[in-house]
Amino acid sequence: MTIMPKTTKKTTGFPLRRAVAAALLPLVALGATLAPLAEAQAAAPAQQRSQVPGYYRAAFGDFEVTALFDGVVPLAPGLLKGLAADEIQTLLARMFLESTPGVQTAVNAFLIHTGQKLVLVDAGAAACFGPTLGRIQDNLKAAGYAPEQVDVVLLTHMHADHLCGLRDAQGRAAFPNATVRVAERDAGFWLDEKTAASAPKEMQGFFRMASEAVAPYREAGRLSTFAPGEVLLPGVTAMATNGHTPGHSSFLVESQGRRLLVWGDLVHSHAVQFARPAVSIEFDTDPAQAIATRRKVFEQAVREGWSIAGAHLPFPGLGRVGREGEAYRWVPAEYGPLPAATAPSSR
Numbered sequence: 001m002t003i004m005p006k007t008t009k010k011t012t013g014f015p016l017r018r019a020v021a022a023a024l025l026p027l028v029a030l031g032a033t034l035a036p037l038a039e040a041q042a043a044a045p046a047q048q049r050s051q052v053p054g055y056y057r058a059a060f061g062d063f064e065v066t067a068l069f070d071g072v073v074p075l076a077p078g079l080l081k082g083l084a085a086d087e088i089q090t091l092l093a094r095m096f097l098e099s100t101p102g103v104q105t106a107v108n109a110f111l112i113h114t115g116q117k118l119v120l121v122d123a124g125a126a127a128c129f130g131p132t133l134g135r136i137q138d139n140l141k142a143a144g145y146a147p148e149q150v151d152v153v154l155l156t157h158m159h160a161d162h163l164c165g166l167r168d169a170q171g172r173a174a175f176p177n178a179t180v181r182v183a184e185r186d187a188g189f190w191l192d193e194k195t196a197a198s199a200p201k202e203m204q205g206f207f208r209m210a211s212e213a214v215a216p217y218r219e220a221g222r223l224s225t226f227a228p229g230e231v232l233l234p235g236v237t238a239m240a241t242n243g244h245t246p247g248h249s250s251f252l253v254e255s256q257g258r259r260l261l262v263w264g265d266l267v268h269s270h271a272v273q274f275a276r277p278a279v280s281i282e283f284d285t286d287p288a289q290a291i292a293t294r295r296k297v298f299e300q301a302v303r304e305g306w307s308i309a310g311a312h313l314p315f316p317g318l319g320r321v322g323r324e325g326e327a328y329r330w331v332p333a334e335y336g337p338l339p340a341a342t343a344p345s346s347r
């Protein structure tokens with residue numbers, strides 16, 4: 001096969017052109033064989049348009065932590081309080097976030113395998129907030145576990161997006177062997193009939209959803225409360241982070257010197273509240289306390305180097321908090337391999 005023109009020898013670029021031709025020849029040959037194949041495959045494959053399973057794994061010392069995706073809910077920027085609407089828009093735009101019909105906000109739960117016990121922190125919204133949520137059960141199974149294997153469900157607080165998933169569609173315990181544990185102050189508020197009866201009408205539904213969600217566990221004697229600072233399991237300690245609700249709690253998870261704070265609802269808008277911690281959200285029971293708690297925990301997280309797991313941070317909601325002058329920033333965890341599992345011990 002002759003590719004070089006006969007005049008080549010007279011040009012100074014000959015060696016280069018010969019090298020290029022040599023490199024291209026196999027491609028030309030390949031093109032000849034691929035051409036009929038390309039014609040045969042002219043019809044494009046169908047797009048998949050389904051997301052990969054909503055779980056993500058991390059390791060902290062001997063503990064395995066699996067983030068479970070319940071879904072997303074759009075939150076209107078107007079729910080954020082304490083900052084002018086145009087400043088909120090600027091902060092959202094800085095992160096390229098769409099705010100119509102609302103800012104996409106994830107709902108995450110976290111499954112902690114301590115080596116002895118399987119602990120679920122929060123249970124998702126099930127059907128309480130519509131079809132964009134309610135995937136905890138599916139994603140728990142996709143992650144390789146069964147609902148029957150969960151020993152304990154710890155609730156950060158008693159809002160519907162964290163506890164409706166405690167029940168299945170038939171109203172039975174969705175985690176049939178689990179004990180549900182919640183801060184005594186949150187139980188005392190959300191499960192108290194007098195408080196519920198005196199609450200504003202628009203809040204009544206939240207009280208009803210809370211008591212219905214825990215009912216199967218309560219009837220079976222498997223609902224119990226905890227106090228601030230209580231060690232709930234070896235390596236898992238309750239931390240009072242009140243404000244969002246009266247007994248809102250976070251869980252400090254420690255193994256082999258690694259520490260992870262599963263902080264629940266300390267942040268609803270990563271774009272706004274790391275930059276401006278004094279911005280509260282409509283759902284805060286006590287906004288001033290919620291703001292004070294957020295500032296305190298941000299500071300602790302920076303100082304102590306804690307990893308963070310957030311219920312409404314972009315999935316998987318795992319990462320670190322950094323300081324930036326008077327403000328803070330969210331640094332998401334990076335996808336990566338896990339260290340090998342430690343040998344299983346008896347449960």
Ligand SMILES: [Zn+2]
Pocket residue numbers: 159161162265311312
């Ligand atoms: Zn929430």
